[in-house]
Amino acid sequence: MSATTAAAARPAVTALSEQAAAAAVTAACRTLALPTVRSQAHEMAQAAARDRLTHSAYLAEVLIAECDDRDARRRLRRVKEAKFPRTKRLEDFDATAIADLPPATLAHLATGAWIDAGEPLVLLGDSGTGKTHLLIALGTAAAEQGRRVRYVTTAALVNELAEAAADHQLSRVVGRYARIDLLCLDEVGYVHLDPQGAELLFQIITEREERASIACASNAPFSEWGATFTDPRLAAAVVDRLTFNAHIINTGTTSYRLRTTRAKKGAAPS
Structure with a gap:
């Protein structure tokens, strides 16, 4: 694989300002129905920076938080529906x-x-x-x-x-x-x-x-x-x-x- 082909295969990353990144996260979370990520992404990003987490570890943390909250909401909904x-x-x-x-x-x-x-x-x-x-x-x-x-x-x-x-x-x-x-x-x-x-x-x-x-x-x-x-x-x-x-x-x-x-x-x- 040539260097040009390898570069083309990498995912594109756009350099965004903090404000633009926050707006993009909010918009994407609304589209994807991820309310926990939307509300906690900024605070968790700050905590991840303090703890020197990798990007993958930070992504795992926010997705786990979303899954946990979604599971909790589902349990509450099941009890209410009963x-x-x-x-x-x-x-x-x-x-x-x-x-x-x-x-x-x-x-x-x-x-x-x-x-x-x-x-x-x-x-x-x-x-x-x-x-x-x-x-x-x-x-x-x-x-x-x-x-x-x-x-x-x-x-x-x-x-x-x-x-x-x-x-x-x-x-x-x-x-x-x-x-x-x-x-x-x-x-x-x-x-x-x-x-x-x-x-x-x-x-x-x-x-x-x-x-x-x-x-x-x-x-x-x-x-x-x-x-x-x-x-x-x-x-x-x-x-x-x-x-x-x-x-x-x-x-x-x-x-x-x-x-x-x-x-x-x-x-x-x-």
Whole structure:
């Protein structure tokens, strides 16, 4: 390769003043949608000069900062899209109060590996025993790991499906729920479903069977789900699909909320 050819192969570099360079960076970052680089490039350039970083090291630093911020924004967006009714986190939950939830099991659930495997999770127990806290907390952990999560009560989901069916939009809504990585279905068994509602809910469950996870919470044992789904065969089919390869946790009968409240009052200074 001749010297002329080698010179032509090198990338062209334009000598810019500091002001022109700053303006060019800002314009390029807007075009490329790099808000973190746009806001931090100048300060990081000064730090890189102080620390005598190479140009490649400086470029790596600003790109890593952009990736980290983009990941953080994505996690926040996933949590917001899940539509949790309130904030609940695993670190705020006293798992020692539930005999059926050893630390190893909770740690495994927190990783979300069961979601990747398409396994169901069923939380059974009386009202106030921590089912919804666990449901939201595990869903939040999954969303923060980048998974698509949706929280909904059984009644709200059935109403949404019924309205979609009336508007001839059922396939679109079912398809949307089918694409979610984790469906957090709360209050299963709290309300009686008419035959149409039960069949619509069954359609969602069947669509996700062995492919995408459903985590559900119920205050009724499986033997009583027939009162919700009316048709015994349909109830049996729902239980069969939600328990196959499932993680089933019994949260018990002692109110978690009452126990937590008493513990806080007992720890409060007199």
